[in-house]
Amino acid sequence: MMRFLSPMAVVLGLLAAAPVQAQWHGLLSGTHEDLSAVSAIDGQIAWVSGAHGTVLRTQDGGTSWQACAVPPGAAGLDLRGVQGFDKDTAVAMAGGQGQASRLFKTADGCRTWKVVLANPDAAGSFEALRRATAYDIYLLGLPVDGKFVVYLSRNAGDSWTRQVDDGLAVPSGAHPGVGGSSAMTNVLSFMAFGGAGEGAPVYSYGPLCKGKACEVGWSGKPTPLAQGGVTASVAGRNVMVPATGTVTGIGTMPATTLVAVGGNPQQGAGAAAFSTDGGASWKPASVAPGGYRSAVDFDGDHNRFIAVGPEGTDVTVDDGLIWAPLRPAPGGSTEEGKGWTALSVPFVVGPHGRIGRLPSE
Structure with a gap:
């Protein structure tokens, strides 16, 4: 039976799909190196990493960026991931096959670095890094012997x-691949990361229940992203839903909403999907971003998800169902939304030293 939408529903859908006026403001980074990762502590402190051992830090909201000391032996390495803990402490991740993959940590404002983990798998590669709590941080690597490689540090990266x-x-x-430096996300203690190939699966870490017996572990579920594509990035947030089942005395309970972006870089469709049950099942976006997107993050100040990629920036305010492109501010250019690689709200980074920031409206 065909379902007809009411005129009001059509109007609301059109309004939700309308371009959102807000755009990235370009910042002076002081480097021309390709930047591939960013970690915002807050609106003032952020860490950025990229090619040839590049690490940058800001403590004034991006007005100025400090060029950090190059980690030992990293001058020829691509630092694909970085996670900051505070203004002085951060962990940077070099990616690449075998010994090219390693982790570096600074605790003195990036004046010095030490190697805290070297890749022991000759065929493996570190791919993503994500801080989960004040001290817990996860590392994701390409599969070795048929399994994704995941490390956990509970002491801010000192041991793994x-x-x-x-x-x-x-x-x-x-395919034994993951999306990239922003592939792993966390919502409180919940973790998830994206994979490539058939079904572009998302792996999540959380409760696994069979009947009344439950345990905590990893599980992968397929997504409806573009055929032959990749889940390049996953972001999430916790929402409160009515308590169900045998729970008594509690009106609402937290539930994890996840949004995944990626798709096939050669296709415009199938670039986004969403889950309202912590990754147990996925649905395609009704109105998807305008092409492949490489990173997504949740903007808590404005209750929206933002996705970036080579061809543009998109926003959803309904947890991934309908996406709309960011349109330039008056006098701006649509090019301002293109060519970005990774984001950590309010900052975004890209090739040739590009750094942007969302206006604090």
Whole structure:
């Protein structure tokens, strides 16, 4: 049976899909190196990393950027990930096969660095880094022996333990790849990351229940992203929903909403999907971004998700159902929304030293 939308529903849908006026303001980074990762502590402090061992830090909201000391032996390495803990402490991740992958930590405002983890797998590669709590931080690597590699540090990156979990196995038909430096996300203690190939799966870490028996672990679920594409980035937030089942005395409970972006760089469709049950099931966006998107983040100040990529920037205010492009401010150019690689609200980074910031409206 065909379902007809009411005129009011059509109007609301059109309004939701209208371009959103807000745009990135370009900042002077002081470098021309390609930048591939950013970690915002707040609106004032942020860390950025990129090619040839580049690490930058700002403490004034992006007005100025300090060029950090190059980590030892990293001058020829691509620092694909960075996670800051505060203005003085951060962990940077070099990616690449075998020994090219390693982690560096600074605790003195990036004057000095030390190696805290070297990749022990000759065929492996570190791919994503994400801080989960004040001290916990996760590392994601490409699959080795049929399983994604995940490490966890509970002391702000000083020491690392490899996760042993059958739920990290690569499903049959999937390519052993992940989206990139912003692939892993966290919502409180909930973690998720994206994969490539058939079903472009998203792996999430959380409760696994069979009947009344529950345990915590990793599990992967397919998404409806573009065929042959990749889940390049996952972001999430917790929402409160009515309590159900046998829970008594509690009106609402937290539920994890996830948004995944990516798709096939050669296709414009299938670039976004969303989950309202912590990754157990996924639905395609009704109105998707205008092409492949490489990173997504939740903007809590404006209750919206923002996605960036080579061809543009898009926003959703309904948890991933309908996306709309950011339009330039008066006098601005549509090019301001293009060519970005990674974001951590309110900052965004890209090739040739590009750094932008959302206006604090």
